[in-house]
Amino acid sequence: MTKVLLSLHVLAAVLAIGPVAVAASMFPAALRRIDGAAAGGGDPAGPGDPAGPGALAGLRQLHRVCRVYAGIGVAVPVFGFATAGSLGVLGSGWLIASILLTAVAAGLLALLILPAQDGALAAASGGAPGTVTGLAASARRLAMLAGVFNLLWATVTVLMIVRPGSTTGV
Template identity: 55%
Template sequence: MTEFLLSVHVLVAIVTVGSITVAASMFPRVALRACGGGEERGGRSEGTGTAVLLHRVCTGYAVAGVVVPVFGIATGAQLGVLTDAWLIVSLVLTVAAAVLLGLAVLPGQRRLLALAEGAATEEEARPTASRLSMTTGMFNVLWAVVVVLMIVRPGSTTGA
C-alpha cells in the first residue's frame, strides 16, 4: 500500500507542480509581450491567447494539486514519519507555496491579463510583470526546497 501511495504522490506532484512551475514561469514574459501588441487572431492578440492558456494551466493544476499533500500525508502515515522534522518543514513549505500561489501568483496573472486585454503598453505592464516574476520565482524556490527535503530527509532513519 505504501508503494501505491508514494507512487501516486510523486506522479501527481510531477504532473501538477511541474506544470504549474513551468506555466507560471512563462506567463509574465508572454503576457508582457501581449501588452506590446501582436498579431490579432479572433479579436485577441496571439500572445494574449497564450497567456490565457498558461493562466488556465496554473489554475487547473492548482486545484488538482491538492491531491499531492493528501497522498503525501497518507504515505507519511504509512511510513510512520509524520512527526519527523523534514516532513513537518515540507508540509509548512507546501502550505506557504499554496498560499503564495493562491493569493499572489494567480491574482497577479489575472491583473497582468487584464492589462494585456485592456491594451496596456509594455511599459505600463512591466512593473506588474516584474512583481509577478519575482513572486513566481519564490513559489518555485519553495517547491525546490520541498523536493530536496523529500529526497534527502535530513535526520530520518529511512533517509538515503
C-alpha cells in the same frame, strides 16, 4: 499499500506541480512580449502583432494551466499525508518543514500569483493607454513570485529526498 501511496504522491507532484511551475515561469515573459507590442503600438491580439499571433491567447492559456493544475495539485498533500501516515513519519522535522513550505507555496499561488495573473490579463486584454507601465511592473512582480514559488518547491523536493535525520542510509 505504502508503495502505492508514495507512487501516487510523486506522480501527483510531477504531473500537477510541474505544469504550474513552468506556466507560472513562462507567464511573465509572455506578458513582456505583449507589453512590448503595446508599447510599439501593435494590437496584442491582432495577426500583425510583433509579439506574435495569438500572444494574448497564449497568455490566457498559461493562466488557465496555472489555475487548473493548482486545483489538481491538491492531490499532492492528500497523498503525501496518507503516505506519511503509513510510514509513521508524521512527527518528523523534515516532514513538518515540508508541510509548512508547501502551505507557503500554495498560499503564494492562490493569494498572489493567480490574482496577479488575472489582473495582468485584464490589463493586457483592455489594451487601454497607460497599461504598458502596469504590464511591465506586473511582469517583474510575477517573475519574482514565480521564482519564489519554484524555489519553495525545489526545497520541498530536496527535503523529501534527503530527509534530514533519516536512518535509512539514503
